[in-house]
Amino acid sequence: MGALPYLKFAGPVLDEATIAGVGDVLRSGHLASGPWVRRFEDSLSGFCGGRPVRVLTSATAAVEVALQLAEIGPGDEVITCAQSFFTVLNMIVKAGATPVFVDCDLVTRNLDLDAVEAAITPRTRAIMPTHWPGSLPDLDRLYELARARKLRVIEDAALVMGSQWKGRNVGAIGDLVTFSFHPNKNITSIEGGALVVNDAAEAARVESLRFHGIVYLPDRTRDVAFPGGKFNLPDVNARIGHAQLLQLPTFLTTRRALAERYFERFATDPACVLPPRPQPGDGQSWNMWSVLLPLDRLGIDRRQFRDALEARGIGTGVSYEALHLSTLGRRYGGKEGLFPNAERISRETVTLPLHAAMTASDVDRVASAAADVIAAAHA
Numbered sequence: 001m002g003a004l005p006y007l008k009f010a011g012p013v014l015d016e017a018t019i020a021g022v023g024d025v026l027r028s029g030h031l032a033s034g035p036w037v038r039r040f041e042d043s044l045s046g047f048c049g050g051r052p053v054r055v056l057t058s059a060t061a062a063v064e065v066a067l068q069l070a071e072i073g074p075g076d077e078v079i080t081c082a083q084s085f086f087t088v089l090n091m092i093v094k095a096g097a098t099p100v101f102v103d104c105d106l107v108t109r110n111l112d113l114d115a116v117e118a119a120i121t122p123r124t125r126a127i128m129p130t131h132w133p134g135s136l137p138d139l140d141r142l143y144e145l146a147r148a149r150k151l152r153v154i155e156d157a158a159l160v161m162g163s164q165w166k167g168r169n170v171g172a173i174g175d176l177v178t179f180s181f182h183p184n185k186n187i188t189s190i191e192g193g194a195l196v197v198n199d200a201a202e203a204a205r206v207e208s209l210r211f212h213g214i215v216y217l218p219d220r221t222r223d224v225a226f227p228g229g230k231f232n233l234p235d236v237n238a239r240i241g242h243a244q245l246l247q248l249p250t251f252l253t254t255r256r257a258l259a260e261r262y263f264e265r266f267a268t269d270p271a272c273v274l275p276p277r278p279q280p281g282d283g284q285s286w287n288m289w290s291v292l293l294p295l296d297r298l299g300i301d302r303r304q305f306r307d308a309l310e311a312r313g314i315g316t317g318v319s320y321e322a323l324h325l326s327t328l329g330r331r332y333g334g335k336e337g338l339f340p341n342a343e344r345i346s347r348e349t350v351t352l353p354l355h356a357a358m359t360a361s362d363v364d365r366v367a368s369a370a371a372d373v374i375a376a377a378h379a
């Protein structure tokens, strides 16, 4: 029997029609932002319950622009979760604001709303949660809290395109919401991201912030009143993103079935901590499936576990390193022991392969390999 093909831990499904569509755009003469950007934004707006959506070159750019839109800067505090991707820490710091970390739930990994409430000070301007596949924080409570204290909310929804809160898509409710279209996400535009805003005035401001800060004057000249960035999405990327959005329901169904298979098949001894199990009709999406390894009882460390899977042709990831323990996070008071759940996740988490090109037998292969490696390490 030949070696099995390498199984990536994440990646996109791009069909031939999408690839052909890219050729059409290249021949159309619109290489920068053009009609496909508007079409993609219209479709995204439909997905987000009619709210205005603007696309940018990444979710990181979307978070940067969201912070500028909310006029958050020096002297302001932004409450965010210690268990998230570097984007949130980096962009808060780049805005000149101070990141204030809170811990998360060990299983759902969503930020702890009691801790958010306790962290609010007179300088707090915004709450920035990162949503996790498999469950959302209580968005009713989050927005009640924000409204009562007049705080902005910037939802980092990079991992949860297609998750629903009480039957409505993430993005269709709330304040500012950001999505990522990186190739590892639920849909891709290769690189790309989106920012959901509240009204036409905010949308116009985003258009300016993503394109040099330019405003157009009646005499057909331009002016700049604040330093904008250069984050406009090219039409080729918008064409891909538009095609991918149409396929999102299929991708979500496949991902959900694969996650369910992981829950059926994932039995290791000693046991791993698993994500929250999906319930029928719970409206959750599955961008990734990450477990916590029982490292305290194994004879190997996480690096060795990942290397052993890699040697079997199975890719893995780490989602994520604790932000407060990064060199940058430590400049804002981060140190060991402050956020036990985020720190344990950071030490023990492994992201296993999950993407819409996989089959149930791929999941079986990963589950068997993980169980073998853990059994051998424990023997």
Ligand SMILES: Cc1ncc(COP(=O)(O)O)c(C=O)c1O
Pocket: 057, 058, 059, 060, 061, 084, 085, 087, 088, 130, 156, 158, 159, 179, 180, 181, 182, 192, 193
């Ligand atoms: C949770 C989270 N937020 C934000 C981002 C940033 O996305 P992008 O690569 O589109 O900037 C990522 C990317 O991996 C992410 O995982």
